[in-house]
Amino acid sequence: MKRRTFILGAGAASVGGSALLGTGAFSRVESQRNVTIQVAEDPNAYLGLQPLETPNSMNYVDLDEQGHLQIDVSEHDDFDGPDAEPGEGVNSDSQTWFDGMFDICNQGKEDVCVSYTAPDDFGREDAELIFYYEGDSDDDPTTSGRIDIEEGEPLPLPLGECVTIGLRTETFGVDATDDAPLFDGEATLVADVDGDCFDTGDPGPEPECPDCGFTPGSPDDPFxxxxxxxxxxxxxxxxxxxxxxxxxxxxxxxxxxxxxxxxxxxxxxxxxxxxxxESGGAVDIVVVFDDTGSMFGPIDDLKSEVNSFTTELENEGVDARYALVSFKDIVEVDTDFTDAGSFQTAVDGLIADGGDDSQEDNLDALAVGTGNAAAQQGDGAELSDFRPGAQRVLIDITDAGAHDETDPRTRFSQSEVEGFIDDGNVSYYAVAPDATDADVNKRDIADNVDDGTWFEFSIGADLTPIIDDITTGITEEAxxxxxxxxxxxxxxxxxxxxxxxxxxxxxxxxxxxxxxxxxx
CATH class of the missing domain: 2.60.40 (Immunoglobulin-like)
Incomplete structure (x- = not known):
């Protein structure tokens, strides 16, 4: 019984049972997507097909004078294999494996995704040719250690690496006495340098981390x-x-x-x-304002000074945004970060009346002002995020007194608020009228945080020096x-x-x- 001849074609009809598969090498990349590799005579060029020193490769694989990879499993005597007649074809009703036929090597300049295509008339409908590479077993126990490569399926080939290719034929139902070739035509290899076959969800190696040159976590220095x-x-x-x-x-x-x-x-x-x-730079300023009844006396002067402060920053060309948070019993976001004009309008609308003057409300307002809590009023508004790279400033204006942390209304303790200020890199300015007990807490906060300043003023006194000091702290050179x-x-x-x-x-x-x- 005569066995079927194993033939592969590439651009020419098979002659005498021999065949060509692709090319021995690739010379250059034509484009950045769906790259079709040009033929070259040098098997050591960008992407090479190379015979191996394996029994199958020595018996059935050779390079012709043009560098084409030639595969022949039919009877012949022109290969350098160990047998005089290395090929006799493929049996009918069989599955035949040819391990270790040749290598595809990436000798270019970057990773590629390699795939192949074949025309519709490349092989008979009742016979099948499968390319595979050596690797972990797939779901078919009969293909242990051999992974099939479907037509058009990209195979990752990193720069400088090779993959060993084998071939499998399936001739179930094929008449072995027919002399017609099993496979004939032109197969095309494609290398895509922009393919996604390497996208496995692995984020890759961690970024290189040079030595710091000093020990992070050293004690803070007041200078x-x-x-x-x-x-x-x-x-x-x-x-x-x-x-x-x-x-x-x-x-x-x-x-x-x-x-x-x-x-x-x-x-x-x-x-x-x-x-x-340089001086200035972007700055985001939150003013926390106590508008309870106890602020009735100083509130008009404070409102005027705060608005003058924002006008001065605008005149100096500071890239500033302003937000207003007020409280009397319940914390409100009167305006999210906005320009000076809109902020001044919101400040003008504050009226000191009613409310329970308490430090726990002030602490809640500071938590809202640092972006760590929602307001309690209305829809529970929250401030927008501080701008990346902007100075962060919190100006606390209240005469609220000491509080009892066991008060059930207290959402945040003083230590928590101090953590919000420090963790957020916020510069804290506490402003309080004298003759109050606000300093029991606010002075402590200003002293405890990394960047805190305490200001106390007398009712009816000129607040300009205080506002000037805050302005200088914001605009000074850094x-x-x-x-x-x-x-x-x-x-x-x-x-x-x-x-x-x-x-x-x-x-x-x-x-x-x-x-x-x-x-x-």
Whole structure:
């Protein structure tokens, strides 16, 4: 009984039982998508088909003079295999495996997804040819260690790696006495450098994390103050700006240079690309205003001073947004972050009357003002997020007195509110009329947080010096440290940022801030 001849064609009809499969090499990429590889005579070019030193490959596979890969399982005597007559065809009603026939090697410049296509008349309908590669077993127990490659299915081939290809024929119901070839025609190999066959859901290796050069977590130093740190939306993430005020003679004079600064983000050392000494910058300001009846006397002067303060910032060209939170028994968001004019209108609408003057309401208002709680009034409005990279300022104006933390109305303790202020890199300014007991708590908060200032004034006194001090704190010059984060993942994670400063007069200074990476 004569067995069927195993024939593959590529651009020419088979002659004498021999065949061509594709090409021995590929010379160049024609485009960036659905790349069809050009024929070359060099099997060591970009993507090569290479015979192997395996029995099947030595018996059935060879390169012709043009570098084409030739496969022949019919009777022949022109291969260098160990047998004089290495091929006699394929039996009928059988499944025949040819392991280790040839390698496809990626010798180019980037990863590719390799696939193949064949014309409709490539093989007989009653016979099947399957390409496979050696790998983990699929669902068919008869194909253990062999993974089929369907026509058009992309096979990942990383740069510098090879994949060993085998062939399987299935001739169930095929008459072995028929001399017609099983497979004939032209098969095309395609390499796609933009394919998604490598997209397995694995985020890949962790970003490289250089040594910080110092130990994050050092004690805070009173001479350094991190005003804000966050993505520079003008330059675009992963560019990051950290704004640092250094309250020392050299720092305030702008004498510090990049060599005096070190930045460690989330435990990873960052290379500082630029240090600029500048004033102003974007700022988001929240004013928490007590409008209970006890504020009837000073409220008009306070409202006037606050509005003058916002006008002064506008005149100095500060990129500022303003929000107003008030309370009498229940906390309200009178206006979310807005411009100076809309903010001033909201302040003008405050009226001091009624309400239960209590420190627990003030603490709730501070929690709302730092973005850590919803208001209790109306629809429970919340402030919008602070802008990335903007200074964060909270001005607390109230004469509310000491409170009892066992009061059932208290949602937040003083220590929790202090944590909100510190964790959010918020500069806290407490303003209170004298002859009140507000200082029992507010002075403590100002003293306990990293960046707090306490102001006390007499009823009827000129508040301009206080407002001027707050304005100076916001607009004074600071250092902007620019770097590109070593973690460019847009995963919405919070990134701690440690800053160390070697000041010529005060020694080593330290501060910590944080920012939230954008979400993809």
């Amino acid at each position: 350094s103050n991190l005003l804000s740190v966050g993505p520079d939306m003008g330059a675009g993430f992963p560019a990051v700006d950290a704004r640092v005020r250094v309250d020392t003679p050299a720092g305030n004079a702008g004498d510090l240079t990049a060599s005096e600064f070190a930045v460690c983000e989330d435990g990873c050392g960052q290379t500082i690309e630029n240090v600029a000494f 250092y902007v440290l620019s770097y590109t984060t070593t973690n460019p993942l847009t995963d919405g994670s919070s990134r701690p940022v440690d800053v160390q400063i070697d000041d010529p007069d005060e020694g080593t200074l330290y501060e910590q801030g944080s920012y939230t990476a954008p979400s993809s």
